[in-house]
Amino acid sequence: MSNDSIQVKHWFVFYTKSRQEKKIRDLLTRRGFEVFLPLQKVMRQWSDRKKKVEVPLFNSYIFVFESEDQIPFIVQTPGIAWNLRHNNKPAVLHPYELQTITRFLDSGLLLESQPYTDLTVGDPVEVIDGPLKGMLGMLLKTTDGEKFTVGLESIGQTMLVRIDPGVLKKRI
Secondary structure, three states: OOHHHOOOEEEEEEEEOOOOHHHHHHHHHHOOOEEEOOEEEEEEEOOOOEEEEEEEOOOOEEEEEEEHHHHHHHHOOOOEEEEOEEOOEEOEEOHHHHHHHHHHHHOOOOOOOOOOOOOOOOOEEEEOOOOOOOOEEEEEEEOOEEEEEEEEHHHOEEEEEEOOHHHEEEOO
16 A cells, blocks of 8 residues: 555644524534534524523634545535645644633633734735635625625725625734
């Protein structure tokens, strides 16, 4: 058996459709994949009651422990939007990052996650992953969150889309 046939497994990062994380976790698990979906318990208020519910720590992210050659099959799973990429390679959750997440969750403290980014409002940016990969524009912050804007000079219009700043990189 050659070394080429041995596939190293990593925790690959996938971006899911909104609020589909638990369904995708269950589907991938039934298909035999090892899945990590960090969940935390939070108190939610409805008009008539309060209830503790489990919600994903990272909205729209799920982690699958598999070899790189399985990524195309995983991406075909209903509800998965794309495989996150970093420097043109599939993004990997490193063991120490997995351990950090687990320790934070085990602490029982209320956590808040935010994209790790050095972007500021007005920065020229490029979309580095997902369906808009390669698009150039500007980062805007509006009352309802981060938005990516693209100007269409020839027709005097601007298009705005709400986007995860984690898929943007600053253009120099």
